[in-house]
Amino acid sequence: MTQTIDKILIANRGEIAVRIMRTCREMGIGTVAVYSEVDRKAAHVMMADEAVCIGPAEAALSYLNMEAIIQAARATGCGAVHPGYGFLAENADFSEQCEAHGLIFIGPSAEVIRLLGDKIAARKRLSEEGLPIIPGTLGGENTLKELEAATLSMGYPVVVKAAAGGGGKGMRTVARPAELEAALASAAGEAKAAFGNGKVYIEKYLVAPRHIEVQILADTHGTVIHLIERECSAQRRHQKIVEECPSPVVDKAMREKMGAAAVKAAKAVGYTNAGTFEFLVDAEMNFYFLEVNTRLQVEHPVTELVTGVDLVREQIRIAAGAPLALSQDEIIPRGHAVECRIYAEDPANGFMPSPGTLETLVEPSGPGVRVDSGVYEGWTVPMEYDPILSKIITFGSDRKAATQRMIQALKQTVITGIASPVPFLIELLESETFEKGEVTTDTIDQELSDWKPTLPLTEALLAYVAHDLFGQKAPSMAGPTEQPSPWTQLGAFRI
Amino acid sequence: MTQTIDKILIANRGEIAVRIMRTCREMGIGTVAVYSEVDRKAAHVMMADEAVCIGPAEAALSYLNMEAIIQAARATGCGAVHPGYGFLAENADFSEQCEAHGLIFIGPSAEVIRLLGDKIAARKRLSEEGLPIIPGTLGGENTLKELEAATLSMGYPVVVKAAAGGGGKGMRTVARPAELEAALASAAGEAKAAFGNGKVYIEKYLVAPRHIEVQILADTHGTVIHLIERECSAQRRHQKIVEECPSPVVDKAMREKMGAAAVKAAKAVGYTNAGTFEFLVDAEMNFYFLEVNTRLQVEHPVTELVTGVDLVREQIRIAAGAPLALSQDEIIPRGHAVECRIYAEDPANGFMPSPGTLETLVEPSGPGVRVDSGVYEGWTVPMEYDPILSKIITFGSDRKAATQRMIQALKQTVITGIASPVPFLIELLESETFEKGEVTTDTIDQELSDWKPTLPLTEALLAYVAHDLFGQKAPSMAGPTEQPSPWTQLGAFRI
Amino acid sequence: MDYRCKTGMIETTLSCTTRKKGFSTEIDGTPFIVSAMPVGEKQMHLFINGRSRLACVEVIEGGKRITIDGVPVEVLDADRLPDTSSAKDDMPGDVTPPMPSVVLAILVSLGDQVDKGTPLVTVSAMKMETTLTAPFDARISSINTAPGDQVMPGEILVNLEPITPEEEKTGTGG
């Protein structure tokens, strides 16, 4: 029943492609990268065993180009395709096409992706399986009038979401009925651009909720387990920026309840491979189903550090038909992990993307510090794709230790040439709100929208003068060093 | 009963000083580095909050200069001293001097260090506590004749060891009675130079044993726990080079037996803080007490990764008088960790030290990869001290995953300007002997003494030509990038 | 030795006396004794009044960029800067977009009176859609773009006329 996977095409780029390739290599599995013309020098190309150029910069012609990707997989003799996150990761057609061409798609079946990818259908179906859902439209409303009526019955504010959504794209919060029409149009437009599907739906907007999600693993033999929850409430513009595992507010009873609900729903729809059930949690700790991400998540490392499981390894094993190596009882969380996403973006200006060249890049290291990076010093971040550069993840014996480690890791980081959220993240993690575990999905947008960095001016001025006076590099040890001679011949034998 | 430790002087240098400072910083504890004149630009100086120059390069005048170190601690207002490993870490006088000057010494009491530091006395005492010991001299023999007689009764080969030893220094294997006298003299000389004490003793040399050691933690309230074993059989010249946790050959029963023996002995001598009970294990899995290292070990990270405990944090907590945070039941090993020590040394020439300037240094990163480094690109490794540069530690769900991860991490590493064991370590870890867990303390010296690197000649030649033809750096994005303008003002408002 | 440095809008003059491997100076009345060593290619290690500090220093046009504890600061040489702020108009609205974008929608019409925060134009850059809002209460005096336009750094999309003229000289950013 188990198939052998010898070589995998990674249909993605950046940090996630690099991360997947690392595990493949450790498993002795060959890797094929695909890249667009602007990514010839990208980190994921350098990490791969082989690489195929699949088109020009524009994603529609390269990373979203199913035909070119499948052709590359076949030409290089791959047995499987790992889609990463974003791009084609939640595209049921792509999963189907892969299987049709004899390629194992490392993810759930096309049917499951299709069902759960339509957020409207998923809400409907999973509420039937007992998952609590937020009041909202279920797809029957067709005219603006009907939608307006629905919003009025659920009460403002509401949120417009893309049915094919993910990553905060195609999402608009609407405070007043008068703004609904524009929000619907704008969300639909962004959704169409991002996912090729402009269908949207409306939910009641929960005020200051927490975003808590449950990681699951499901094999092809009907076994489903959960790997406890992650909290991802620190968001800007509906996009996660800091994640942690476990959640600072979930106790054992709630963990088991949420986990069991996710496992039950996953079994009901025949879910296979890794997936995430996302929930919003209100102030009274009621949880409401949000959506299922039918793929690896950006924030999967925090779960890996706390459970000891390599999720990519498990994804590959499951795809090959192997039964889960671990039972639910063996998932014993230990310690605490925090992840910060490092984007090319400017937190002092609404987190605007900031493409450009990484003039200096110093990444942190040391005990309990993991960096999943997709860039290097000198790399020019292309404008065409999601501007994620890397992720810093820290582990500690408890939440405080992990947070302190993260603060130190961020302070060790140097990113110049482009703006980065590092200074913002340091202040966020040092804040009392974060320390107390009180960050909600509204915190950054509402309380920190005017954030400006506190600059270390005095020290910078002193460093400026110091560099002027003493910054001349000492002449480097001129010339190459001699090859060391054999030790056993230190005593120079002459014949 | 608990004291507050606000600031710690780290009486060491290199990777271990940096590693200790990281934990201090995470705990909100101030750090003071000490450095010799050649170490002004050393990594540990840059990592510290404050730093004090304590003397010239020669260790006896700086890192072994108790008076200068205690003076520095007092001048900077430190409450405690962490000795790291090596230098003064196992010096009972130093522990005593610290306490006499009102400084907490982060380690066991002077009495315990003194007892266990004399390997002859320790063997005698701990064998009375039930620890099995290797046949050997117990200190009564005074003349060469008496020693010769003792060796003949235990049978050759024998090994001469320094009573004040550690780290393989002052150690000589003797195959024939005729070599005994020279070995005694040579070992005594090296021991005197290294530890200021030329006392030696003799043990029967076990053929191809394994080196397995048990990590313990003991608080000042009488509680002692063990953090399972580490295997450190991969040694060259009696010095460890690869360590792992857990041992590939220790089962649960033996783990409990060794752990219980170490805990019992530690309790009997009134041990406090972190320590390691070292054992040799013969082919029949009998274990014999070797010595106690009354300090943090180089290889402590493998235990940290498998148990989730930050040993430096626990050392500091114990020194402050806090009871152990974890009970024996809560030490649940998970997964597997491997450490490779990266020294400035040449494995193709008897692992001869290779000081010089690090012309290029690329350290590995990624999931499950930890680097504890004390150097940076451009740093000139001084000749005066132990040539350790850094340690690479990998974690995996099992031994195979951890080993594979290590092989990939080593392959990502670039160290030039000085020789490093990286090419050797790759081949060692890829060997069938290592894969099967069959490395003994003799393996490297006996089977790999003629090792030469397998050079990637073809690829290097092609890279040479490629660099010649295409290596011209693309002109860098000339000039600094403009500061990004506020996003909300993309639409350029004019008044 | 005197250094006249500019960080953002702030100009600071430091009178420095060099010492062995260092210098002393004063900032806002606080005395500083600094010793310094270059480390590697881009880093300086400092002792500032005895405190150890690592700074990443890059030479940029007109000065240096210094990163300390993860936070970059541009310190410019005020003596090398143009006399007045001629390079940029200091008006809050008069700035240059940092990257090429595509205009998706114009949400206002010529002559509209808008409150601070009213959405004006929706653009897309780097796969992300963002709505530009009015930085103050204003009247739309001209619209210079249309949906589908590729807009480049420097282009002005909408001109605003403030409604409360007393605000004219205040504000250093929205």
Next chain:
Amino acid sequence: MDYRCKTGMIETTLSCTTRKKGFSTEIDGTPFIVSAMPVGEKQMHLFINGRSRLACVEVIEGGKRITIDGVPVEVLDADRLPDTSSAKDDMPGDVTPPMPSVVLAILVSLGDQVDKGTPLVTVSAMKMETTLTAPFDARISSINTAPGDQVMPGEILVNLEPITPEEEKTGTGG
């Protein structure tokens, strides 16, 4: 274009034909098609017959040092090397110690006949003691050092006369 390269004792000549962003050549009868891109400051990314490869390349005296998969290799330009091995005497014994050491003990006497592997001199360098042994069966023809001596790169401590003269021209190291 021809390249004559030296790696250790091996000399290789590569006849290369340049192509778009790459070249083709042959080594020991195996054809290679290579495309190449410089990356960052010291790295080259290659496709060698379609296989992705990252190499760290440093320019050193007389050639380049290339690190691939953790293993550094020095590739020298044979055309720029001195005609014969004049810089170094190729004799296995006639080499230079790479670092200053202190002689601890001389374990042989003038005229002694020693077997291969016999300990000759004990020295200490970088806090570590090591015994130098005879690389072949030999007779001690002179001793040029004494315990306590600081010995420097280039100094010859002990001269050996081989006992089996037929070994004279063989061996490329102990």
